Amino acid sequence: MEYLSDIELYFCKTVYKEQNYFLLEDDEFKHCIKVMRNKKGQKIYATDGAGNLFEAEISEINKNFLKAEISGTKTFQNPYTNFTFCIPNLKNPERLKFALEKCTELGVTNFIIFNSERTIAKNINLSRLNKIVFSALKQSLRTYLPEIHIANQLKEIDTHNKKVIVFDQNSEVYLKDLTFNQNEEYLFVFGPEGSLTKEEIKFLNPDKIVKLSENRLRSETAIIKAASILL
Template sequence: MQRYFVPDDQVENDHLIIQGDDYHHIVHVMRMEKGSKLICVLSCHKTALCQIEQITNERVIVRVEEWINEQTELPVQIYIAHGLPKGDKLELVIQKGTELGAASFIPFMAARSIVKWDAKKANKKLERWKKIAKEAAEQSHRGKIPDIHAPMTIDELVEFAKIADYRLFAYEEEAKQGNHRTLAAILRQMKHGQSLLAVFGPEGGFSGEEVELLKQHGFFSCSLGPRILRTETAPLYLLAAASYQFELQ
């Protein structure tokens, strides 16, 4: 059944109003009609089974039939910070990372990022990333859409990291030296409701200065197994490991 996220300001008692891109998707893509049923998720993470009561030229009005109690979110908060990579790699990380349960994505301007952040295109880029996260959250039946932050500097990222209970960065030198236990140890220590900020470098990895800065601010360096992963693969590996630890055991 199709799922849509509905802002709280589009809620009127037991009726919800769906507009914009979701209106287009319901009417012109899915070709739903009066009486069709769908799932709506509110900003407060409440989920409802709804039925379409009215379709106008600009909006779909649905009535809540039943509030649904579901749990599809990771029991821990995983924040993914990623050095700006080339091409559409970050879009892939956001899409697949949303499916895997990430709570937030924080791009940052790494020393070895080939791509440079264009402030003139910032709003357009952020809107695209948010749209990708929203669609992935709907497809994977998430109860919330991950937060997408504007790119930060490494210093801003270090300051942001203070909100997290645990902090680590994926470092290929740890893999080369055979040190593979840090990630597993951190995941075992974490309790439900706690948070982890995981930092991943761009294609060229971290600079020596970045490594030292992260370590000075309480980040643990860790490997992601004996193989060297691509920059877009590494965050997905970590999220899958967290899912196994907290949802499949």
């Protein structure tokens, strides 16, 4: 395969591995044919969002989809499947978008977006959030499509059998000094503007309370910095 940085990546939700082909449909089909002007016989690359990168040749172009014969497959491992970022529903939706984009580019594949007691914006548009990480996946040439779950309040987050890491500027422990076990599930919980309440921290019963730096950071900056340290 060519260097990943040289390719245009598509997303194929319909893959027939035994028959060795996939389909591009809907917006992916339109982008491939009408925007990128690919023709029958040309080579394209696609991911199924489950770690597989396919090299293929377009064999059929129909009205609403194309068929591509797979000539090569490269499967990537996801070493961070045990990390979940619990991100508050930020007041400014553009800042939440920015945090999700950058975390996806860095390799985070599990998110929980939650409303805390101090959350100002209560509505969470899951469809919009999924589009954000989908676009970031393709832009950064990642092969694992992140999963996003919604918690309308922090107490809906399942902490059972998970290590909970909470961020607090007053902690004496730095995230960069922690070590992690691949066999453990970790929840990294970030506070909203105004931080988590004492009751929320009590509910979480964190295994560790850590800080990222000596400086106070915006919520979205803290989220991205944590991802860059962990990944």
